[in-house]
Amino acid sequence: MVSRVESAAATRRALVDAAADLLDEGGPDAVTLRAVGARAGVSRGAPYGHFPDKEHLLAAVAAKSWQEVGDRLDELIADRALPPAVRLERSLAGLMEVGRRRPHAYALMFAAPTEEHPDAIAAVSRTHDQFLAIVAEVVKGPDRAGPLGALLMTSLHGIVAMENSGQLTPEKWHVTGDELLRMLIARIA
Amino acid sequence: MVSRVESAAATRRALVDAAADLLDEGGPDAVTLRAVGARAGVSRGAPYGHFPDKEHLLAAVAAKSWQEVGDRLDELIADRALPPAVRLERSLAGLMEVGRRRPHAYALMFAAPTEEHPDAIAAVSRTHDQFLAIVAEVVKGPDRAGPLGALLMTSLHGIVAMENSGQLTPEKWHVTGDELLRMLIARIA
DNA sequence: CTCTTCATGTGACGTTGTCATACGAACCAA
């Protein structure tokens, strides 16, 4: 019924899911290898059969999170009835929504892939390429898509990051993150 | 010569400096209470005479880093011969320079002040007020300074953050962080 | 000079990441 490799793959998936859930629920400090193993139904040492160390497990969580974003972007791209400007707006809003719903996972996604984490790097690169394609449809010049896309992506990330860190308060700046996103699109795109 | 309170204040300063140095040199993992105490010339338990826990020590490091940025902004503001636009440009470039020269400290400055860290919150608030004052001199409408300043600050932070995380590569986006900063000023301010 | 205060030093405890080792079930060859 379940072969050995299937069981191992399922365990690996369960470990990544458990780590992601613990991260969402309790923040980075809650992601303990012992807790991850317990939630995945295995022991504390089991992760070492799938990941060299904790950092690689977290990289797998980041890769999974990026893949989910990429899948949503794929849906946006596949919907040919959508005007390019709407696609761009929804792609930005979608990423912002992830930053608000899963702030810890979002921070992990934008953290530095310090060592060699091919899966995470590939997932990030794919999503960036998708976003660049969406931007390229709005601004007709392909050579302008790169810089404009970078400005949009970095600015959006700054808005979400400062919002999540509590440094973007409406009392101080007289503006909300949503309004900043609208300003960004109006002035940049 | 050295009273007891002076010695205690010096020790506290030495602890914060040691933590900042260790953070700059070896990243967050290098900031151990034992290592901080050793570099400050005291034992591993000494920090608990000045800070309730490690988080408060790191908050003091963040506060000190923000104060240094604020002092540089004060110099910019005091130089009345500087055109407002140049002041704004230099304030943004100065913060970007900190993000590049001290990436770990920069990340700590923009991390969430999770609990009550009055010193850190005050230092952040002061710097934001200074930046808002600089922006207000460029855009004459005081009610526009808030949103515009927020857009500039968040976007700059996004550029620096993605640059430091290695996700803003010129190969992918066909643009550098410096060019993005110039685009930002040209299109926003 | 005595007593108090308080920063500091030290031992100890629980937790964590990680490694070495042992176990056991799934696979393969006969």
Next chain:
DNA sequence: TTGGTTCGTATGACAACGTCACATGAAGAG
């Protein structure tokens, strides 16, 4: 079926860490 191999998993152990309880010793007050 039978025997041996592979490999994911479980467990014991260790060093390092944050933190606490307690001891120490010198500075300041009377």
